[in-house]
Amino acid sequence: MNTTEVKGNWNEQKGKLKQKFAKLTDDDLMFAEGKKDEMLGKLQIKLGQTKEELHKIMSGD
Numbered sequence: 001m002n003t004t005e006v007k008g009n010w011n012e013q014k015g016k017l018k019q020k021f022a023k024l025t026d027d028d029l030m031f032a033e034g035k036k037d038e039m040l041g042k043l044q045i046k047l048g049q050t051k052e053e054l055h056k057i058m059s060g061d
Helices: 003-020 036-047 051-059
Strands: none
Touching: 003 051, 036 051
């Protein structure tokens, strides 16, 4: 998977999260290379969701 595919995939996942959780901002969903776990940890705290629940939402299951 190349960088363009990753960014495109992340934009899709970000859209799913924003649809489900209207209180999320672009800053909450800022993805920095190598910082995905850190970002997911912050989302877990803000949303009260587990990492598994967030992955499920992002994958569309």
